[in-house]
Amino acid sequence: MVRSLTETGRPRLIWRDAPPFVPTMRPAADAARERGLEPSRAAALVAVRRTAWNAMWAHARSSPVEVGGVLLGAVTRDPVTGRHTIDVTDFVAARGALESSTYFKLTPAAWEHIAQARARLQPDLPIVGWCHTHPDLGVFFSATDRATQRAFFAEPWNVGLVIDPVRNELAVFLGGDATRLPIEAIQVYDAFPSVETPKAWSSPASIVASSRPGPAPRRALAAALALLLAVFWLLRRRRG
Numbered sequence: 001m002v003r004s005l006t007e008t009g010r011p012r013l014i015w016r017d018a019p020p021f022v023p024t025m026r027p028a029a030d031a032a033r034e035r036g037l038e039p040s041r042a043a044a045l046v047a048v049r050r051t052a053w054n055a056m057w058a059h060a061r062s063s064p065v066e067v068g069g070v071l072l073g074a075v076t077r078d079p080v081t082g083r084h085t086i087d088v089t090d091f092v093a094a095r096g097a098l099e100s101s102t103y104f105k106l107t108p109a110a111w112e113h114i115a116q117a118r119a120r121l122q123p124d125l126p127i128v129g130w131c132h133t134h135p136d137l138g139v140f141f142s143a144t145d146r147a148t149q150r151a152f153f154a155e156p157w158n159v160g161l162v163i164d165p166v167r168n169e170l171a172v173f174l175g176g177d178a179t180r181l182p183i184e185a186i187q188v189y190d191a192f193p194s195v196e197t198p199k200a201w202s203s204p205a206s207i208v209a210s211s212r213p214g215p216a217p218r219r220a221l222a223a224a225l226a227l228l229l230a231v232f233w234l235l236r237r238r239r240g
């Protein structure tokens, strides 16, 4: 379900395209260990795949005004403690949001763009949260940010990240009431096989995020081989 704010600031339903997401049950310690992370003593563990982390920071540093986007991924819930592990695997930059030096707000146009990018990139993954920047303002949740969190990210496993790309700071907030988590609650991991997805990386955000080796090494090898052949040919000519 995707909601959007009307001009009056009231949430309005745009469409409903999937049943509500329900986290799968899994011990939090297992979810952390699988990713090579420390179990979190905080109310939740926010595990961010390195490619998504890099894409988020690259987008944050791309503009002097406030920018943002949404986080896609998966969520598990510990059957004993009820604590969530939020696995952020993809970042989708929001185009068409209201952006200024002190303001970021997701508009219907931004949601439209996000829906399209998500359909291309990871249509099966739920939106687990959002992130936006506070360039040189420090990391906190403003009244607008709290309203955004309540309107769109009110699930107990929804996260809101604030990045200050100038001061190099980050804060993470959890749930509809935007409770700030200690910084240890957010940890970055390298991709591991069970969350790898075969989808082609196509969005601008993911081009930044992609760390897969491209054709460059093969081209370099071909060039080296050609050079070697040329030298060999020259030597032979000299001798002959």
Ligand SMILES: [Zn+2]
Pocket: 104, 132, 133, 134, 140, 141, 142, 145, 162
């Ligand atoms: Zn803000």
